[in-house]
Amino acid sequence: MNLLTRILEQINLIGGVALFLxxxxxxxxxxxxxxxxxxxxxxxxxxFLFFVAIGNVEGxxxxxxxxGNPLYINPVPSALILTGIVVxxxxxxxxxxxxxxxxxxxxxxxxxxxxKKRSEVSEHD
Amino acid sequence: MIENLPILVVLAMVVFAVTIPFWKKxxxxxxxILGGIVLVSALVANVAIWNHVQANGxxxxxxxxxxxxxxxxxxIDAFASMFSLFVATLSLLIYLYSSGDKTEGIExxxxxxxxxxxxxxxxxxxxxxxxxxxxxxxxxxEILSLTSCAIVSIKRKKEAYAAxxxxxxLNEIGSLSFLLGIAFLYMSTGRLNIDLLRDALHTGTIQxxxxxxxxxxxxxxxxxxxxxxxxxxxPDAYASAPTTSSAMLSxxxxxxxxxxxxxxxxxxxxxxxxxxxxxxxxxxVLASLGMILGSVYALAQKDLKRMLGYxxxxxxxxxLLGIAFxxxxxxxxAFFHMISHGLTKAALFLAVGIVIYLKQSRSVKGFEGTGxxxxxxxxxxxxxxxxxxxxxxxxxxxxxxxxxxxxxxxSQFGFLVLxxxxxxxxxxxxxxxxxxxxxxxxxxxxxxxxxxxxxxxxLVSIGALAVMILLLGIFPDWLMTMIDVxxxxx
Numbered sequence: 001m002n003l004l005t006r007i008l009e010q011i012n013l014i015g016g017v018a019l020f021l022x023x024x025x026x027x028x029x030x031x032x033x034x035x036x037x038x039x040x041x042x043x044x045x046x047x048f049l050f051f052v053a054i055g056n057v058e059g060x061x062x063x064x065x066x067x068g069n070p071l072y073i074n075p076v077p078s079a080l081i082l083t084g085i086v087v088x089x090x091x092x093x094x095x096x097x098x099x100x101x102x103x104x105x106x107x108x109x110x111x112x113x114x115x116k117k118r119s120e121v122s123e124h125d
Numbered sequence: 126m127i128e129n130l131p132i133l134v135v136l137a138m139v140v141f142a143v144t145i146p147f148w149k150k151x152x153x154x155x156x157x158i159l160g161g162i163v164l165v166s167a168l169v170a171n172v173a174i175w176n177h178v179q180a181n182g183x184x185x186x187x188x189x190x191x192x193x194x195x196x197x198x199x200x201i202d203a204f205a206s207m208f209s210l211f212v213a214t215l216s217l218l219i220y221l222y223s224s225g226d227k228t229e230g231i232e233x234x235x236x237x238x239x240x241x242x243x244x245x246x247x248x249x250x251x252x253x254x255x256x257x258x259x260x261x262x263x264x265x266x267e268i269l270s271l272t273s274c275a276i277v278s279i280k281r282k283k284e285a286y287a288a289x290x291x292x293x294x295l296n297e298i299g300s301l302s303f304l305l306g307i308a309f310l311y312m313s314t315g316r317l318n319i320d321l322l323r324d325a326l327h328t329g330t331i332q333x334x335x336x337x338x339x340x341x342x343x344x345x346x347x348x349x350x351x352x353x354x355x356x357x358x359x360p361d362a363y364a365s366a367p368t369t370s371s372a373m374l375s376x377x378x379x380x381x382x383x384x385x386x387x388x389x390x391x392x393x394x395x396x397x398x399x400x401x402x403x404x405x406x407x408x409x410v411l412a413s414l415g416m417i418l419g420s421v422y423a424l425a426q427k428d429l430k431r432m433l434g435y436x437x438x439x440x441x442x443x444x445l446l447g448i449a450f451x452x453x454x455x456x457x458x459a460f461f462h463m464i465s466h467g468l469t470k471a472a473l474f475l476a477v478g479i480v481i482y483l484k485q486s487r488s489v490k491g492f493e494g495t496g497x498x499x500x501x502x503x504x505x506x507x508x509x510x511x512x513x514x515x516x517x518x519x520x521x522x523x524x525x526x527x528x529x530x531x532x533x534x535x536s537q538f539g540f541l542v543l544x545x546x547x548x549x550x551x552x553x554x555x556x557x558x559x560x561x562x563x564x565x566x567x568x569x570x571x572x573x574x575x576x577x578x579x580x581x582x583x584l585v586s587i588g589a590l591a592v593m594i595l596l597l598g599i600f601p602d603w604l605m606t607m608i609d610v611x612x613x614x615x
Contacts, residue, residue: 020305027294040297047305054312077311080260084304087267091297094271098278098290105283114287 012053019046031111033099037092044088051077051084127177128184130170131201134209135251137163142244149237157224160240164220167247168213171206178206179610185257193318200257200320203611208384209254211464215377215471216247218586222475223369225582231367235279239367242279246272246373250381259307259393260317262385266303270296270349273378277366288361295348295358302345309338310393322393331398339404342389350382351438352445353415360426360434368478371430375437376471380463383444387459391615396451408449413543415442420550429477429487432554433470436513439547440466446540447528453612454534458527460608465512465520465597472509472590476502479579479587489558496563501584503562505591510555512594515548520597 007014019042026039055077063075103109106117141163148156178184178201186199201209220243231239245268252265274296278289311317313334314325326335351359363371390399399405419439426432444466447459477487479502484491496503512521525544532540597604 020301024298027298033290036294040294040301043298043301047301047308050305051308051311054308076317077308080317083260083264087264087300091267091271091293094275095290095293095297098286098293101278101286102283102290105286118284118287 012056013050016046016048016050016053019043019049022046033102033109033111033114034096036111037095037099040095041088041092044084048081048084048088051081127173128186130174130177131184131199131209131251131255132186134167134170134174135248135255137167138244138248138251142241142248145237145241145244153236156237156240160220160244161217161224163244164213164217168210168217171210171213174201175203175206175210178203183614194316194321197261198257198318199255201255203607203614204388205254207460207607207611208380209251211380211467212247212250212254212377215467216243216373218589219369219372219376219471219475221582222372222478222586225580225584225586231279231281235281239276239279239369242272242276243369243373246276246378250377253381253385257319258317259310259319259322259389262388263300263304263307266349266382266385267300269378269381270300273374276370276373277362279370280365280367282365284361284365288358288365292358292362295355299345299348302341302348304345306338306341306345309334309341313338319388319392323395326394326398335394339394339399339402342386343404343408346382346386346389347411350379350386351441353411353418353438353442356415356419356435356438356441359438360422360431363434363437363474364428364430368474368481371433372471372474372478375433375474376467379437379441380467383441383448383459383463387448387456390448390451391456400451405449405451408445409537409540412442412446412449413540415439415445416543416547417442417550420547420554424550424554426554427488429480429489429492429558430474432489433473433477436551436554437470439551440470440513443524443528443544443547447531450531450535450537452531452535453615454527454531456612456615457605457608458524458531460611461520461527461601461604462524464604465524465594468590468594468597469509469512469519469521472505472587472594473513475583475587475590476506476509479583482583483579489561492558492562493565494562496559499579502579502587503559505587506562507559508591508594510559512598514552514555518595518598520594520601522598523601 023039023041023043023046026042027036030036030039055074057071057073060071060073063072099109102114106114108114108117141160145156148159174184183200183202187193188197188199190196249265249268249272253262253269256262256265274289274293277292278285307317310322313332314322316322316325348355363375366374390396416439419435419442423432423435423439426435440462444459444462447455447462449455479499480492480495481487483499484495508519512519515521515525525548528544529541532538532544
């Protein structure tokens with residue numbers, strides 16, 4: 001029971017790391033380029049969730065100035081992650097545009113087929 | 126006034142980058158000259174900053190006047206200043222080269238985009254060097270990795286797209302690992318400022334989280350710097366990029382990630398924390414594998430730019446070896462090797478670029494007789510190749526000598542053997558090229574073996590690089606005193 005409650009208390013952190021690993025697995029093992037990009041996004045989301053979970057304070061209120069002296073949650077990680085999300089969007093856009101170009105020039109978005117076509121080209125040279 | 130120079134340098138880069146489309150409307154030539162002025166003034170500013178830092182100590186700049194635990198801080202110490210000087214010098218030379226070259230493989234309408242990326246890249250590198258805030262460093266790293274991927278894919282060639290895709294995927298895994306490392310560090314200390322992090326880590330007990338952070342930083346930065354088992358993206362990316370991009374990537378950008386690695390190890394965690402750990406052994410093993418296997422792979426390459434890429438992998442192994450000793454002698458050799466390799470690899474890539482520019486061929490065979498057709502380019506190539514092998518009177522020799530001293534002070538004599546073996550391997554792939562270039566007639570008959578015309582800026586640029594390599598090899602003392610000033614600040 002003790003272990004279970006500890007896991008439940010830290011569920012956000014564990015979830016963040018789990019998403020990171022799932023995403024990493026997707027990027028590394030899938031040969032579809034779009035799925036690779038999705039994996040990257042899942043990885044990013046995992047890190048963002050982890051970061052935001054660090055800032056949480058048990059029983060805290062959102063960091064908006066109110067009367068009295070309530071316990072605020074830590075706003076810094078959330079603010080940092082806003083930057084992280086912007087970065088992640090731009091990376092996604094850039095890599096998707098690359099996939100478009102790859103599809104236009106090779107006619108495939110599968111990494112294995114791509115490698116085959118590329119080796120054929122280099123033998124031809 | 127001088128206190129504000131670092132900010133002005135960073136701002137000048139980003140402002141010029143985003144205004145290039147406007148300048149270009151006036152005239153492309155005008156834009157080129159303006160960019161040259163920006164880079165020259167950045168170099169002058171960096172010299173002034175170095176002198177100021179040496180005389181008056183570090184420059185601190187707090188954005189918005191917030192206290193360090195809340196705000197973002199720029200801190201320019203001798204370490205940052207030395208490397209910003211290095212970046213300013215090399216970027217000026219590469220820029221000069223690019224203005225003469227028709228920036229190989231890039232189509233006319235893309236020229237200005239290339240320069241936008243070039244200056245954004247410089248902006249992020251100065252940011253990385255000056256920033257004293259670890260999350261801010263992450264943001265600059267992301268700008269750097271996006272621009273460096275884009276500068277590969279700017280060439281409208283199929284291979285460039287595929288290489289850039291692989292580059293962006295692995296780069297992004299590296300960045301996210303770095304970010305997760307920051308998260309673990311923030312979790313155990315609640316700080317992002319590097320000085321405050323250091324204080325927090327050195328008081329109180331070290332939690333398991335800190336070791337997780339060390340692991341993620343090492344993996345992330347190792348991926349981005351192409352440390353041996355993570356080098357798979359490097360040869361493709363360097364080989365398919367335009368010449369000037371490959372020179373930028375190999376000589377400056379890959380060094381930036383190593384600079385961050387040193388910053389994290391030495392300034393955040395501190396060497397005394399890491400010295401006894403398994404990390405040192407791990408890095409030593411990776412470094413030695415990289416030194417040997419990088420060269421072995423290079424031997425097998427027919428495409429010259431791929432070969433230079435693999436040789437970069439082995440050279441990064443040398444730098445990592447210096448870092449992995451976690452000692453002052455090790456850092457000294459790592460710094461020297463980074464600067465020496467930056468100059469050497471830039472010279473090699475740019476010299477090969479001249480051959481590609483004239484011959485449209487990049488296989489080793491295409492070098493037949495080039496020694497007579499383009500004597501200056503091939504002499505520079507020869508000097509740089511000698512420096513790579515580590516022949517005395519070149520900077521590479523001093524770099525390897527320092528590395529040997531570092532291995533000896535750590536009483537790890539096995540690494541001396543490794544350095545010698547790796548140098549032999551280097552010789553095995555560079556000397557045949559020189560032989561082909563100088564002692565074989567070109568394929569289309571000896572009568573064609575007369576000097577050909579090369580744009581002057583390209584020759585000036587690679588000539589300056591060769592002179593610097595030789596100067597560093599003959600008079601290494603001035604750089605050594607600079608490095609000693611830097612090491613005193615650690």
